[in-house]
Amino acid sequence: MSVFKPTVLWMTGLSGAGKSTIAYSLEKKLQSEGILCEVLDGDVLRNGVNAGLGFSETDRKENIRRTAETAKILVQNNFVVICSLITPTNDLRDSARKILGDKFKLIHISTPFEICKKRDVKGLYKKAENGEIPHFTGVSALFDIPNKSDFEINAQNESETVSVDKLYAFLRELSK
Amino acid sequence: MSVFKPTVLWMTGLSGAGKSTIAYSLEKKLQSEGILCEVLDGDVLRNGVNAGLGFSETDRKENIRRTAETAKILVQNNFVVICSLITPTNDLRDSARKILGDKFKLIHISTPFEICKKRDVKGLYKKAENGEIPHFTGVSALFDIPNKSDFEINAQNESETVSVDKLYAFLRELSK
Numbered sequence: 001m002s003v004f005k006p007t008v009l010w011m012t013g014l015s016g017a018g019k020s021t022i023a024y025s026l027e028k029k030l031q032s033e034g035i036l037c038e039v040l041d042g043d044v045l046r047n048g049v050n051a052g053l054g055f056s057e058t059d060r061k062e063n064i065r066r067t068a069e070t071a072k073i074l075v076q077n078n079f080v081v082i083c084s085l086i087t088p089t090n091d092l093r094d095s096a097r098k099i100l101g102d103k104f105k106l107i108h109i110s111t112p113f114e115i116c117k118k119r120d121v122k123g124l125y126k127k128a129e130n131g132e133i134p135h136f137t138g139v140s141a142l143f144d145i146p147n148k149s150d151f152e153i154n155a156q157n158e159s160e161t162v163s164v165d166k167l168y169a170f171l172r173e174l175s176k
Numbered sequence: 177m178s179v180f181k182p183t184v185l186w187m188t189g190l191s192g193a194g195k196s197t198i199a200y201s202l203e204k205k206l207q208s209e210g211i212l213c214e215v216l217d218g219d220v221l222r223n224g225v226n227a228g229l230g231f232s233e234t235d236r237k238e239n240i241r242r243t244a245e246t247a248k249i250l251v252q253n254n255f256v257v258i259c260s261l262i263t264p265t266n267d268l269r270d271s272a273r274k275i276l277g278d279k280f281k282l283i284h285i286s287t288p289f290e291i292c293k294k295r296d297v298k299g300l301y302k303k304a305e306n307g308e309i310p311h312f313t314g315v316s317a318l319f320d321i322p323n324k325s326d327f328e329i330n331a332q333n334e335s336e337t338v339s340v341d342k343l344y345a346f347l348r349e350l351s352k
Binding site: 036038040048049051052062065066069070072073074077079 | 250
């Protein structure tokens with residue numbers, strides 16, 4: 001049985017901040033210890049339960065809602081769920097928190113805009129600046145600095161391993 | 177670890193056929209043996225991941241799609257998933273099968289219309305006949321007899337315990 005309390009680590013941050021990299025790495029570590037863990041990755045879910053949704057305000061809201069409802073089923077089954085989605089506004093984060101209650105922990109992956117833009121892992125910032133992607137967070141759509149995150153990872157200044165270890169320790173602390 | 181192969185038992189049948197009763201009873205039995213198991217109940221999901229969807233053909237299709245995608249996440253995590261949804265047409269069943277592949281097993285809960293109507297556990301048949309519920313399966317919407325179910329439960333002629341035991345044996349057989 002898991003030594004961790006069922007929890008939803010909801011990672012918010014800009015595109016390219018490192019959310020999914022950290023999420024999958026933490027998942028691997030937890031699963032290797034026999035802990036029930038699942039990453040719900042925004043990009044992946046858009047081909048699954050969230051297919052058909054775009055990036056308008058309404059669609060983002062529905063995207064977050066369905067993701068939170070899916071996370072709820074998993075956390076009710078004793079999973080540690082790691083949600084990796086930009087979740088750009090405090091309203092969206094609050095709507096997920098409302099669905100998940102005290103299981104919800106907001107993790108801010110706070111890599112700054114300039115760094116994310118410079119990395120541009122998926123080439124999306126370039127496209128967005130060329131006007132090829134509407135509603136792109138940080139370029140043509142808002143990203144609120146979280147007003148109440150439960151934990152912050154500054155992935156800019158530390159290795160993936162250090163970030164993962166910090167989140168692991170955070171989870172352990174929650175479970176005391 | 178589960179002795180059962182991760183499987184999606186997709187229960188199709190009329191409203192009042194006994195799908196959810198059997199589903200929850202089987203879930204209880206499996207969970208008591210430490211097996212990861214989750215019921216995805218159509219009525220419950222309509223307040224969760226499927227909120228906002230009605231009973232038109234388009235909405236039913238989307239309802240089945242989201243449910244199948246949710247089941248997929250669970251079955252990929254070694255769950256036995258029991259989906260309890262009317263799923264009235266062969267097209268809808270096939271669309272779920274397409275998403276879930278060979279993990280998908282169609283279970284027909286074949287309680288006849290006249291019996292379901294007579295029971296009318298939720299008072300829905302009466303309402304439907306009074307025209308208060310549009311698109312009600314069996315009354316104002318079609319129910320196809322499944323053309324390729326993997327297992328059939330005739331809940332009309334047997335107790336809940338017997339039905340559950342049969343499905344348990346079916347699962348065990350699948351896992352050999």
